[in-house]
Amino acid sequence: MLDINQMDQAAYTLKAISNGTRLCVISLLADKEELNVSEIGERLQCEQSLLSHHLTDMRAKGILNCRRDGKNCYYSLKNKQITKILDCIQSCQCAE
Amino acid sequence: MLDINQMDQAAYTLKAISNGTRLCVISLLADKEELNVSEIGERLQCEQSLLSHHLTDMRAKGILNCRRDGKNCYYSLKNKQITKILDCIQSCQCAE
């Protein structure tokens, strides 16, 4: 049965990751368990402040976790399952 | 390896479906194979023109197919695989 609220919730989460930079972050964290902002910034070509906005927002929306250690902030995936979405879209793109 | 273009492509597709109404359409078409605009409109509470915009755009972005039969236009999923994304996010939401 079609549950509109459930779809809206799903859309909310999807929106939070439907961006090239954000998907890159997720992909990086799929492999590395946790990375600090500078490490992520080096691997992506993304300006410091912009990356920070992305990370902060993904955290606010329940996608990422953050842990401070000294000067650094280490980000990780709150739920590893999210990486399955990456595989999923990728397989969709192929089969086109 | 991190391929930014691939991620941008994935983001493009994800954006095209990151909306409650659009996910509902996909969910309907997952079950029904094909439906015309009126049938979709009845099942969703979505104004004619707005639904049409959504459908047209999803079609332009390679998510949906469209076939005209007389006065009606029948929409279907271009690639059934896309429905796996629905399952995927849903399983993510649960595991939170």
Place this chain on the structure above:
DNA sequence: TTGTCATATGAAAATATGTTCATATATTTG
């Protein structure tokens, strides 16, 4: 302390998405 490095924040500007409304087009029927 002061300086420096790592990161966050806020506001403004740029851009994209979603929505509405009026109207257009295609098809069928009388």
Place this chain on the structure above:
DNA sequence: CAAATATATGAACATATTTTCATATGACAA
């Protein structure tokens, strides 16, 4: 042909997302 039905389109507007820039904060080291 005119009217009715199904759907699309375009412009205007509202709202959300993305980007930039300047500045703030927290932690550490000298």
